[in-house]
Amino acid sequence: MLIQFFISLFLLTLPLFIFKIITKSSKSKKTAPSPPSIFPKSYPVIGSSLAVNSHREDRVQWTTQLLQSSPSATVTLNMLFGRRHIFTANPANVQHMLKTHFSNYQKGPFSFTVLFDFLGNGIFNVDGESWKFQRQVSSHEFNTKSLRKFIQTVVDTELNGRLIPMFSDAAADKTVLDLQEILQRFAFDNVCKIAFGFDPACLSPSLPSAEFAEAFEDATRISSRRFRAFFSMSWKIKRFFDVGSEKKLRIAVTRVRDFAKKIVREKKQELADKSSLESVDLLSRFLSSGLTDENFATDIVISFILAGRDTTSAALTWFFWLLSKNPEVEEEILKEIKGKSGKPVFEEVKDMVYTHACLCETMRLYPPVPVDGKRAVNDDVLPDGTVVKKGMSVAYHPYAMGRMEMLWGSDWAEFKPERWLQKDEEGKWNFVGRDPYTFPVFQAGPRICLGKEMAFLQMKRVVAGVLKRFKVVPAVEDGFEPLFVVSLTSKMKGGFPVRIEERRDLD
Template sequence: MLIQLFASLFLVTLPLALFILKIITKTSKSRKSNPPSSIFPKSYPIIGSSLAVKSHREDRVQWTTQLLQSSPSGTFTFRLLFGRRQIVTANAANVQHMLKTHFSNYQKGPFSCSILFDFLGDGIFNVDGESWKFQRQVSSHEFNTKDLRKFIQTVVDTELIDRLIPMFSDAAVDKTVLDLQEILQRFAFDNICKIAFGFDPACLSPSLPSAEFAEAFEDATVISSRRFRAFLSLSWKIKRFFDVGSEKKLRIAVARVRDFAMKIVREKKQELADKSSLESVDLLSRFLSSGHTDENFATDIVISFILAGRDTTSAALTWFFWLLSKNPEVEKEILKEIKGKSDMPVFEEIKDMVYTHACLCETMRLYPPVPVDGKMAVDDDVLPDGTLVKKGSTVAYHPYAMGRMETLWGSDWAEFKPEWWLQRDEEGKWSFVGRDPYTYPVFQAGPRICLGKEMAFLQMKRVVAGVLRRFKVVPAAENGFEPSLVAFLTSKMKNGFPVRIEDRGDLD
């Protein structure tokens, strides 16, 4: 009966979908030959600006950035199919309103949660209300411990010394071209799996092996993110119901990820039951030993942390090394800072790397790992810039665009300037000067501010010090390399970042 009902619904909606797609095709062809006089998209009855939105499906982050740069308020409202509204903003006052002042009115919402539920379940990044509060409280307690910080540094150092540096050494000798983006993703995946699970997938082993868990995780991430781009959400739901195409691939990938994660959860529970005291300090052991033994809860929250730790640091570091190749004077300053540290800097030395910290912040200003983040309005509201928000509307703040707003960073916003984050004292020593989190919401802000922020900087600065002390990373393209940003759940370089590794010799 249910199948018949769904099939009938499919037959009813298919003609409408085909009609709309036909209009889109004709309009797209017309627009190519007759470009619009204004950058702002036209809005039509019933379908709103859906035509323009679909035509910019692949470059939506860059396109919406142009719209926001051209908007006097830094905000733009899209009218979409059947009267739906989507608001996008790069206005810092609006961001503070959403993420702090009226936090309770801007939630993940059922639309976003349904898209990511198959993959993330009820993990901390996919829930609101009491469930989020509970997971946040538990996670916050576990993150704020010296033991975990020490464990993270040990994990990163081991991966760096045993795998990344030897791989770069071999590449320098053999003059091999490496895809730095893939290498850093593998590095980050090994790290976060060891930190979250106490499990080493060994993705960065010399042969760069294919790992079923890592590949399934990548498939689940990419396909889940593409659901957000679907012209009609019904389209992916129909494919999921009939288990075909990308949705079949997603089901298989998610099953592999969750089965693997659940197996580790059960093994860890047994390991803890057999011991009188906690010896492991990975996050999963901490959650389970603190009394949170529900297997689904543990699986959901750890998968969420892997997602957060895998792509964010690797994305930031990939863009960092590219920007460094274009700004040799910045690289010289970083090398001066590294030279003053020990070969394997301890935590206090890493903490004191303020110029490197500023360079990483500046990298993420221009290329934030999460370029756009959306919320749903629970009730009607008015943003500080006067934008009306209807109940159920999607409101997205746009870190990528915010890093490119003249109103926030001045006319030279396109320049890579670590000095924006620094000031010198009377002795000429640099000190770090942060920006408020609503002008720079790369780590979110307010109650949902990223718990792993300090962990991320610890990892990234350790990698920068370990790599640049020994090697120079050079883009492999002979005529220069200009990457193209592609955004899934996080931002990446389209087709990777091919580089050559040069031995720097003894920095000291």
């Protein structure tokens, strides 16, 4: 064990030693200074890994700048020991990866290892036959009318029973709320009801601490740090010795999985005691379809909670921020809400095309999953000519893609819902979507998000329900600009403090 430790320590310090020699040698050479370049220098053995490591906290923004400066919208970064990482914001490359050559670009062993302790063999962490099987079962369930009806009921119950009353109390008491936290709690309650048939009641008036929710947050946050580690060996060493963040991760994952397994056992017993399926949550459906393995069922459900927990809440957090900066957009949404009042809930949100466009425009600028990496199974060449070697990391970059002038025009930095809309002869807005390889926020190809319709339903119901009653006002100083940060999904650093004001003009 000690030998292993010292070997690992040597490997950790070797590149830094080499880098010091290189920089010392370069300083001794008296040459004219070269103009600064946005692209990082690459050195023998260590490549550009030190530059990459120096951008751990703003890597998404930094790689976006690189891609914006690249004529092909693709960059290749040299890493330790000759490894290379490719980032692309080129739609032709994205289609090549996610559809045309789908089988060659997989999650891969690195991602699987990083997330295995948390996600196990769940659908978002596997490839091959295991993924195909889970995808087939999940796809069938997501396409049933009864599940869609159940989701609609769950969302409306949480909205009208908890979120609206909380906003009403905050407006009366002039309380400042962290909207990001509130929306995360809202989404967590929803996804647990939909996935498990279990209500954690995170959005209860007292905003209680829930062990399962807190453990899930810890597991998500610490797992994401593994991706940003300078050496993968560093977190593996900490895990081996059960110290630091890896000890916290082990405790958090144990709590999440023990709780999930308890619910799986109870659900199996419930189904065994009944002659027919009465529950319509996903877990009940999976178990009824023959998935009797406890660990497998747990893996699937944890993956779905991860997918539904932070994605919609992240999109809505940024949506309300952008709305506060663009009052003319808010007016258009209010007109649309007013025109839909009185219709059945599903019809109301289905026809909210302007709101739909606003949500797409929000996710263009602030995608819930800003970068998605794959691993090449075999050698390949991307459509733009970039050479890919077997085992190389290739990532498409939705955050950068939403900021490419070649895709969105010179006004790409503007929040402009109209770029998603066209008016017909009667002056009515019609939604005009972009292809999923230009706007891969919900992925594309065989792995396209199964919950896309569910996500839009939930987000539009929140927008309609909240804006019909309230105005959301940022409780920040003039000139405040929120910082986009990334865990496994994106967040607003430090939360989003807001005041809630009752609206009187839409009654």
